[in-house]
Amino acid sequence: MPISITRSLIIILLVALTTFATRVIPFLLFPKGKEIPKIIQYLGKVLTPAIIGMLVVYCLRGTQVFSGSHGVPELIAVALTALLHLWKRNNLLSIGAGTICYMFLVQVVF
Template identity: 35%
Template sequence: MTETGYLLAAVAVCAGITWALRALPFALLSRLRDSPVVAYLDTAMPLGVMVILAAYTLRGVDWGASASLVPTVSALAVTVGLHLWLRNAVASIFAGTAVYVAVLALVF
């Protein structure tokens, strides 16, 4: 059986490493706040995330079947239109998802 002191030391080392890894991003964030790269990512990432989500969603669509085409196209139109109007990625994604689910429920 392993000694209690050894187990306590192992737990302390694991806790210290976990705490350090979780605190490290916050320590580095203060140095990166004025970085032009972070400023660019702040403006480009919401659109980039939406493009990735749209590409992932549209890759599996059967463009020949109207049962899958109608919900997809209507949700895509709502998502793009709302994003161009409000410039709010969260509202666009939620509204597009809601329209997709609603139209899908009406079609089937």
Template identity: 75%
Template sequence: MPLSAGISFFIILLVALATFGTRVIPFLVFPRGKEIPPVVQYLGKVLTPAVIGMLVVYCLKETPVLSGSHGLPELIAVVVTAGLHVWKRNNLLSIGVGTVLYMVLVQTIF
């Protein structure tokens, strides 16, 4: 069922407001000069690596290690992604290169 232009505009408006709200709320809750609670500081340090770790486990959970390519394209892409991230410390670069490398390996070599 196609959506009308008005409904599409309303959906885009709601998504934009939700995105803007998620960006503004931290500045309202923790204004300049107010001490950030230790639990929020702790979560800021550990949440990103924990989420990345969960994504890696989720992506690799069904890797066929006993058949086909035996997980070699996945292993190569993960090693290159991790190595590039340790070297350059750039999430976008390491994830982008790892994804492109994996796609090239799967589509052309394996």
């Protein structure tokens, strides 16, 4: 079902305003020179690894270890991603290479 141009423009405007607000609010709540609360500093340190861990669990939740390829492509791709990240410390490189490796293994090898 196509939507009207007016509705499309309203949606685009709301998405743009929401995105802008999420970028501006931290600067309004914590202006330069004001100390950032300890809980926010703590969350800034622990949330990124926690979210990455949750994404790994989410991605691997459907792996069939007792049938098919027995999770070998997933294991190889995760190992490559981890090793590349430990070696280069580059998120884009490690995630991209792991994804390409997994897709190659699933489409060509297994």
